[in-house]
Amino acid sequence: MTPAINLAKKKKITHTVHQYDHDPRHESYGLEAVEALGQDPATVFKTLLFAINGEPKNLAVAVIPVAEKLNLKLAAKAAGGKKADMADKDIAQKTTGYVLGGISPLGQKKALPTFIHSSAESLEAMCVSAGKRGLEIELAPTDLAALTRAKFVNLCEA
DSSP states (O other): OOHHHHHHHTTOOOEEEEEEOOOOOOSHHHHHHHHHTOGGGGGGGGEEEEEEOTTOEEEEEEETTTSOOOOOOHHHTTTTTTEEEOOOOOOOOHHHHTTTOOSSSOSSSSSSOEEEEEGGGGOEHHHHHHTTEEEEEEEEEEHHHHHTTOOEOOOOOO
């Protein structure tokens, strides 16, 4: 089990774990999950880390639909910063304890400010990485927000 799954179990959160064979040649971890699991792309979310105000270790987490792009201006605003950049991949892996393509918003080594794209609020369930490539956890958006102390905000539109 991963820290993400263990956290959901410990907090008695209703969830479903989905597993599939990860193809290292696939160009998008998120879209691979959509295809492998036969899910609606609007319900499968990716976890992205971003650095605030040019400080590589001042990180926050954005959870957005896999088919969307993170708007860094909106991410900075959500985190109370002036600007945001995508986090350095090595720092992201070290800070979360997960590998790229398997970073879960749940059970990270260090609790980071977390923001979930507002489109998730209207969903009954959403999938996010469960902490390993080829492993997704499906749960209610409100449960994800409670477990990560996240806020629902617009992170994707211009």
